[in-house]
Amino acid sequence: MGFTSWQAAWQRALVLGLGLVALPVLAQTRVNINPGDRIETDRVGVFNVWKGALETSLRKAGASAVQTRYSSDATADMNAGRANVYDLMVGPAPVIGSAVRYGYVPVVGSTQGARAVLVVPEGSAIADWARSKGQRLGLPGQDSVVTYLLRGEVQAGNTTLARQYPSIYQTRYQDALLTCLELRRCDVVAVEQAVAQQWVASGKKVRIVWQSREVPGLSVALHKDAGVPVEALRGALMAELAKLDAFGYTGTLTSKDFEYVSTLGYFTPRTLEGATLVEDPAVVESLLAGGARYIDARNEEEFSAGHVPGATLVPYVEKSAKDPGYDPKLDQFDVQRLGQNKAQPLVFGCNGPECWKSFKASRAALQAGYTKGYWFRTGVPAWRGSGRPLDRGGAKAG
Template identity: 35%
Template sequence: MKLGRTIQRIVLWCAVLAPGAALADFTILVGNDPADESGGSLGFLALPASLQDALGKKVIYKQTSNLTDVMRASRTQENDILVGPPHVTASAISHGYRLLARDTSNTHYVLVARKDVASLAQMAGKRLYLTQEDSARAYLAKGLLTDANINLKQFKQVAYGRTSGAGLLAVKMNLADVTVAEQAEAERWMKANPDVAVILKSTRPVPGGAAMMVRKGLPEADRKTVLKWLASNDAKLSGYGKLQPATEADEDQYRYIASLGILTPQAVQGATVVAATEVARLIASGVAVVDTRSQKEFDHEHIAGAIHAPYVERSLKERDFDQALDDYSAIAKLPKDKPLIFLCNGPECWKSYKASKIAAESGFKTVYWYRNGMPEWREKSMPTVGGTLAAAR
C-alpha cells in the first residue's frame, strides 16, 4: 500500500459525537508506523460502521502516524481500544491494556553495519542512522544498543530518517556506518549488495505487524463483541480481519519488547526516589506535586492539587541529555525553598527524570522523584481528577 494513500487517511472519524456531547461512549485510536515499509501497521482503512452497530454505542475513531502521541496514549488509558505496532503494544499491555488480537507474522530486527565495523564495541565514534524516533525500528534498535551497553552519545553522528530502506542506502553510500532494518529486508539487501555490510546484533522473534489492545476495565461483553466482529467480512475487507485472537505466548513476545524499553535510570543525584505510598504521605504533609507531562495528559487526569509545569523535551532520552535543547522555563518558575515531587508517565517517560535532575542541579532545596508516576498511581487506584473538571470548580 502506498504511503501517500495512508497519509490521506491519517485522521478518519467513522462516528462523531453529537453536538454538545461531552464524551464518546467508545474510543479507538490506531497508530500507523510510517517507517514500516512492509505495510504491517499501515494496512487499515477507516473502521466500518458495522463495529459501532455491533457495540450499540457511539464510537469516536482516530488514525494517526504521530507515534509520539500514540505512545503517550498507551500509558494514559484514555482510549477503549488501541491498535498499533509492536512497541506501542508492549507499552500498552504494561499500562492497563489487555492484548486482544494481533497480526500473526513474526520477524527479527537487526543492527546492520559496514564491514569495517567488525563488532559492537567498534560502533563508538561511528555514524548511526535510525528511522523516526518513535518508530518500532528505532525503539528496538535503541534497546539492542542499550543491551550492548552502548548509548547514542558514543556515536559521532545520529541521524533520523523516514525508512530503513533509506538507512541501508546510506550505509551503501558510506553516509552512515550503522542502521536498523527488519532481518529479511536486510538479508535481501545484503544479497543484492555483497561485501558491503554485516549483521551485528538481532532481536529475538517479535511480532511483525500491528496488534489490538483493549482496556482491562472494558466490559467482557464488549471485548467478545470486538473479537466476533474481527472475524466478520467487514473486518476482513477493511484490514482488521488479519488480526487473530491473541494467546499467552503472544504476550510473552511483547513482554520481551517491553524489556528492551528505553527506561530512565533508577536514581537522580540530589533527588530522593519515592513510590506511591510515600508520595501520598508527602502530599498529606503539604508537599506539592509537580506534573511535567503535556497539557493534554494533565487535562485528562492528574493527582489532585498537582502543579502543572510541562517539561518541553527535545533532547535524547539519555542519562547525559543535552539540557540546552530543552525548555525548562516552567521548572525555573517553581519555588526553590519548598520540597517538590516531580512525576510524569512512569519509567519509560523521561520528562520527570530530566526535570528532577535540573531542579537538583539548580539549587532546589528538596527534590523528590516519583519515577513510577501516573501509571502506578492509577494502578493503585489512588485519587485523581481531570484537569478540565478541576478548572471548572
C-alpha cells in the first residue's frame, strides 16, 4: 500500500474512531446583484445593502451557503438569466423582466418605480419629445432601463433611435451624461427620472421635457428550481429591508408587472439571408443526428451552466448594437474555429430570440464562405423547454 493509500486509510480510521460522520457538500445559492446604472458613486452602497439583506434572508429561508457576485453589465446579466446561471438575481427592470420569462419569480422590489426622461439645458429651445428629433442625444448603454423605455417609444412611432437622433453618444453610467450636456456635446440626454431630479435639486441648470411610462424599480427574482421557498425568502427579506429606513420595498410584485418592459428589448429578426431559420428543437436534434455541428455562441459561464449535448463553444463577443444594422467590426468571433470543411452543416444557437449572438455568428460564418448555416433562433431555452437534456461543464475544443 502506497503512502497516499495509507494516508486515506488513517483519515478514515480517525473519522470512525472519533465518531464523526462525513457530511455532504451542500450546493451554494448563486446570487447576482446589479445595482443599476444611475449614479456611479451610489452603486457600491446599493450593492452592500442588498448583499447583507439577501445573505441573511437566504440563510433564514433555508439556504446553507450563499455566493454573491457584483455586476455592472446588464447585457451579460440578461444572458445569464436566460441560461439560468444564477439562483437569484437583483437588477433593474430589463434584467428582471427578461429573467421572469425564463423560470424566475419576482420576490421583492423597490416601491420607487423607474421612468426614462429627456433632459435639456435650461435655455434650450427643445420643449418636448417631437422637438428633440434631429438633435444630438446622450444615452446610457443599450440594456439600461432608460434605453429600453426610450427605444420602445421610438419603435411605437415606427422609427429607430438612429433615425430619430443622427448623433448618439452612449456611456455606461447615467451621471456622466450631465457632463455631456454641460459641455454642449449633447443637446438632449435620456436618464432615469430620479437622476434628473437629483440634478435639479443640486442646482444644475437643466429641465425635463418628456417622461416615459413607469416600470418597476430595482427588484429581486428567484429561480423556481433554486431550492429556496419563495414565501419564506420574501418574508425574511422584507423584514431585513424594513430595518433600513432609507429604502422602501414591496413584496407584491408579480410577473405581470414586468410584461411591458420585457417586450421592449430588441428581438432578433425572423429571417437571415443565406441561412436556414430553425425554431423547433426536434429539427435541430435531427440535424445533429445527421452530422451537423452545433456551435454555441454564448460565453463559457453560460455554456458550463447548460448546453446542447455535443455542442462546441465558439463565443461571439458582442459589443455592437442589437440591431440589423450593427457594425461587426466592433465584435469578436473566431471563424477559424468553425473548421476547415465549409460544406459541413453548422447550427448556431444562443439564449433565445432576444440573444443576437447566434444571429451575428451565423452571418459571420456565411460571409466567411460556410455554405450550410442553420440559425437556431429559439436556442437553449427552447431546447430545455422541450424536455431535452442539457450537458453541463467545460467547453469542448473547437
